[in-house]
Amino acid sequence: MKSLLTLLAVTASLALVPSMPVSATAVGGARTLNFDVFLDDRAIGYQRFALTPAGDGTRIETQAEFEVKLLLITAFAYDHHNSELWQGGCLQSIDSRTDSNGKKHTVSGRARDTGFVVATNEGERGLGDCVASFAYWDKDILLQRQRLLNSQTGEYMPVRIDALGPDRVRIGGRDVDVERYAIKGQGLDILLAYTMDGGDWVALDSRLDGGRTLRYRRSPGELGASSVVQATRVGDPETAR
Numbered sequence: 001m002k003s004l005l006t007l008l009a010v011t012a013s014l015a016l017v018p019s020m021p022v023s024a025t026a027v028g029g030a031r032t033l034n035f036d037v038f039l040d041d042r043a044i045g046y047q048r049f050a051l052t053p054a055g056d057g058t059r060i061e062t063q064a065e066f067e068v069k070l071l072l073i074t075a076f077a078y079d080h081h082n083s084e085l086w087q088g089g090c091l092q093s094i095d096s097r098t099d100s101n102g103k104k105h106t107v108s109g110r111a112r113d114t115g116f117v118v119a120t121n122e123g124e125r126g127l128g129d130c131v132a133s134f135a136y137w138d139k140d141i142l143l144q145r146q147r148l149l150n151s152q153t154g155e156y157m158p159v160r161i162d163a164l165g166p167d168r169v170r171i172g173g174r175d176v177d178v179e180r181y182a183i184k185g186q187g188l189d190i191l192l193a194y195t196m197d198g199g200d201w202v203a204l205d206s207r208l209d210g211g212r213t214l215r216y217r218r219s220p221g222e223l224g225a226s227s228v229v230q231a232t233r234v235g236d237p238e239t240a241r
Helices: 002-014 022-028 139-143
Strands: 031-039 042-054 057-070 073-087 090-100 103-112 115-120 123-128 147-149 156-158 160-171 174-185 188-195 201-207 213-218 228-230
Touching (some): 031 057, 139 160, 139 174, 160 188, 160 201
Antiparallel strands (some): 031 213, 042 057, 115 123, 147 156, 160 174, 174 188, 188 201
16 A cells, blocks of 8 residues: 555656646636546546746646545545746746645755756755656647656656557546557656647546556546537446546
């Protein structure tokens, strides 16, 4: 159980960036995004995002809360708050605080003339120019990266990202046409899904030890009508799969 909860916390910290490209958000104004979070098919919490234009960039505020109960006892609790400023496809600043089952983390980073500098519980270090966190909101940025910043721990993680092709994903009892991508790295096994019609990020699956899966699903009410390819039958449970 300890290793499962550790992986759950790590994966949770990676899915903290919303689905809309920064440039489009800045033009269109403020926006909020909501994801339901499941362990397998069991609801355990949520993540909410607020995207607000900030000068010629975008401010992203994120809140995540999870709770896993076993026999009515809270086995794992997770509370994460994160604020990021993006500009020109590069992370300009990050400030996060996390309580992962009682273990507290803070991350603070800034882009400087000498490169991006991040401070964590373990100290301060430089990461180079044009750093990105796990930028699920923009496939173009994501696919160009070989390292991504973990917003919970401040670790700058080597990754490999591969396109898997078209698929369908069930969200709120409806099937949605998507494109799938895989992110692999040390301790990472993540599948992402983007809508075929607009490239909007709508789902994430992360395999955990013991064969379990952490799932993120976009709140059904936020899906565009053109994204839905098959309505559920009356009486079908609205569960993520």
